[in-house]
Amino acid sequence: MTSQRVTLITLGVDDMARACAFYEALGWSPHPSSQPSVTFYQMQGSVLGLFGRADLAKDQGRPSASLGTGAMTLAQNFETRAAVDAAWRRALDAGATALKAPEEVFWGGYSGYYADPDGHVWEIAHNPFWPLAEDGSLTLPDPA
Template identity: 55%
Template sequence: MEQRVSLITLGVRDMERAAAFYEALGWRRVETPDGIVVFDLIGQALGLYSRAALARDMGVDEAELGSGAMTLAHNVPAREAVAPLMARAEAAGARILRPAEDVFWGGHVGYFADPDGHVWEVAWNPHSPLSPEGAFRWEGY
């Protein structure tokens, strides 16, 4: 298996509510068939898919999907970009889990949960500057 993630699919309870949330963050949908909403990212895509359909596709009961102990990170090019993005997420309906603040390793981060509880980290990492296109690599470009 190659070392990459191509598509991240979030199981959501209400597709239109979830899509509206990400659109309020400034993301743009791409054309898709009914039943899935997709946003192209830099080198990947984020899909929104019904939790019930996701469980059915996997062949498991929806209760087995759980809530997942993971975060999705969105890195920004400057420390000053974290707080405004957190405020935009809150205005779109996110629940702020940790407001933007400096952290022990020298970065500046905040955490929010989207309307379905998927946790996002908004981070500025001075040790991993983004590429000119905004792509992230652990130790920068």
């Protein structure tokens, strides 16, 4: 049986120090098992890893020029619109590139997009139809 889960998300970065400084400015803490060539951030039930883009391409057996960004979005959901706005300000202050400022969206929520210094796209959103648990985790509600 195949399980529906992602245990590790690895982002290819061009400058490890710059990428680590960005995520630390967002309030993320590197895991102690991080190394100079790879930085890990423990999330709820999964891990975010930062790995040099050229090293990641080599590990995948592809030329580094074929590793792009922006064809997917990582997302964080927040309890309130104010929390989305605060996350937006924090990301821009940390060096993110604004893609779309948070605004009301067609599906009834509130969201915006930014790119980290390596171009990885993040959505920050408040979805009133998807309540978050106390720990911030998300379990999709059953349809009514």
